Amino acid sequence: MDYASFSRDALDCFCKPLWQDIDYLVHYRRNIKELRDQAQKLNAVVLDVNILVDQAASRGERIRNQVEDWVRRAKDKALEAQNLNNEIQANQNHRCFSTCCTPNWRSRYNLSKQAVSIAKEMGVIYGEKNFEGVSLPVLVSPPISKPTAPAPVGHFMLFESRTHARDDVLKALKHDKNNIVGIHGMGGVGKTTMVKQVAEKVISEGLFDRVVLATVSQTVNLRKIQDSIADGLELKWEKESEEGRANQLRAKIMADKTILVILDDIWESIDLSQVGIPFGCDLEACKSKILFTTRREHVCHTMGCKENSSIHLKILSPEDSWNLFVKTANRVLDSSEYEDVARQVVGKCQGLPLALETVAKALGDKDVEEWKKAVRRLQMSVPANPDHLYNKVAECIKLSYDFLKDPKVKAFFLICCLFPEDHNISKIVLARYAMGLGLFRNAETLDQARGDVDTFIKNLIDSGLLLKSNKDGRVKMHDVVRDTAIIITSSGDEQLFYGDSKWLFMAKAGSGLQQWPRDRDNCFERYTCSLCYVQ
Structure with a gap:
């Protein structure tokens, strides 16, 4: 040493x-x-x-x-x-x-x-004094008139069951730490109407200087989204490329006063930078915020929403459903017979605003016998007038179905329509049905299949096609969604191919089948019949 x-x-x-x-x-x-x-x-x-x-x-x-x-x-x-x-x-x-x-x-x-x-x-x-300039540049734009919110749609009524959701959205927008707020819910539940009412509220309270709205939709069109936002900001394009427009739009939002950017109907997480919307620290720096709607809960997470900024828009309460139906039908229910039938129709719509408005508009000028026919048709999951009564609702829900990428998830969704209305569907029973129909060919036991079942159910709940149940180990399917699923499976217009099998569900709810249905035009390898109430 x-x-x-x-x-x-x-x-x-x-x-x-x-x-x-x-x-x-x-x-x-x-x-x-x-x-x-x-x-x-x-x-x-x-x-x-x-x-x-x-x-x-x-x-x-x-x-x-x-x-x-x-x-x-x-x-x-x-x-x-x-x-x-x-x-x-x-x-x-x-x-x-x-x-x-x-x-x-x-x-x-x-x-x-x-x-x-x-x-x-x-x-x-x-x-540390190495910043370039002390301020953000100002883009020259026409004088700004009094701020306005996007025009509301339809017969919006501020129902009590909607007030809580609206207040939750406003609270999330007012929170300093929330730069992006998402509203998720099934198709037709009223998300677009909700964000437009929120827009009016934040303008009246002075929370934002401007509110702009752009619809994203399933097929994302960047230029269309950019144009919608630019129109709301009164911005004239200096560049024609998507990248140049994005840079100009970003600079405008960063330099302007507080802006609420509403993106309606997002299906998957989108790259805000490609659109030209600031995000992260840049969005926080300019004091502007983003509000969007989606049918898929997981999109709120992938878009960066926090727990208190992901708002679930639920269906209307029975009382609010009735009030919306009566207002939309725009007629006086001058007899107890009319009211009894109307309440049955409202019950079938199960609190879904889009279904309530569509049915009410179709039946508003019809006599009581037509209303009774509609009730019977709705009970059998057959639209009384496919061109006017059901298409709008079915189209909205079927779009969610079509967006499912995995054919096995699609098939699993269609299996759920075989259960009765408002039924708490057992996950174990679903696993048995799916195994019997060959969805889980690699699963040798029921336990092996249950893992896939949980994954499928989560996917469908996120897509707004299934609902959580208040009972453990079970799920529910909204009645209107179930009706649409039955139309998909039993109309013959869209037959599901999975593997080497061709499926057609012969579902006729409430019709009391007395014999095995036959289809003479097509030969199917397997039929599925739901015997819900065997006596």
Whole structure:
């Protein structure tokens, strides 16, 4: 062992802190002078930056968050240096003992040590002034008239069962930490109407200076989305390429006052940067926010929503459903017979606004016998008038079905329509049906199939095609969704091919089948018959 080297290292470890402490005393005056020099230099730069900030603000420009943060930290540190300097002045003539002229060495040590630390921190802050300009550029655009929200649609009524959801959305938008808020719910539940009413509310309360809305839809068209947002911002394109338009749109949103960008009907997570919408730190910096709607709950997560900014829009309560139906039908139910039939129709629509409005509009001018026929047809899952009564609802739900990529998930969804209305469907029974129909050909046991069942169910719930049940191990299918599924499976217009089999579900709900149905035009390898109430 090199004892000389060891002794030298040990001595260095012991002496370095000691020399530092001695330095605080020996170079007291130098350290105090360095503190004052750094403070003077930093204050001079802060003064220059403040002048630039005032000039930019007078032009209506938005000050960069980076600049505001730097000025705040610089002022705080300069004030800390000033307070220490005042303490140094107060202790300049202080002595350890009142009868002695000896300086107060302990006080000098503490003050010198603080001066070194604060001077070093001010030097770091001074070196961080590397931002380019103090403000964001302003794009020239036509004068802005009084802010307006997108026009509402349909017969919107602020139902009690909708007030809570609207308030949840407003609360999420008001939260400082939420830059993006999502509303998810099944097709036809009223998401578009909800966001337009939220838009009116935030404008009336002054939460945002502008509100713009763009519809995304299943097939994303970037130029169409960009045009919709640009129209709302009264922005004229200077570039024609999608990238150039995105850059111009981003600069406009960053430079403008607070904006609420509403993206309606998102099917999958989209790249906001390709559209030209700021996100992350940029979105937070410009104080604007994004509100979007989707049928798929998982899209809220992939788009960056937090737990308190992902809002589930549920179906209407029975009372609100009735009020919407009566208002949309636009007729007086002048007899108990009319009212009884109407309540049966409302019950079949199960709180789905789109279904309620569609049925009410179709039946509004019909006599009571037509209403009774409609009830019987709805009970049998056959539309009374396919062109007007059911197409709008079925199209909305079938779109969600068509968007399912896995044919096995599609087949699994169709199996669910074999159960009775409002039935709490057992996951175990679903697994048995699916195995019997050959969906899980690689699964040898029921337990092996249940893992796939859980995955399928989650996919369908996220797509708004199944509902969670209040009973463990079970799920539910909304009645209107079930009716649409039955139309898909039993119409013959769309026959499902899976593997080497051709499927057709001969589902005739409530018709009381007396014999096995026959299809003379086609030969199918397998039929599925649901015997819900065998006596």
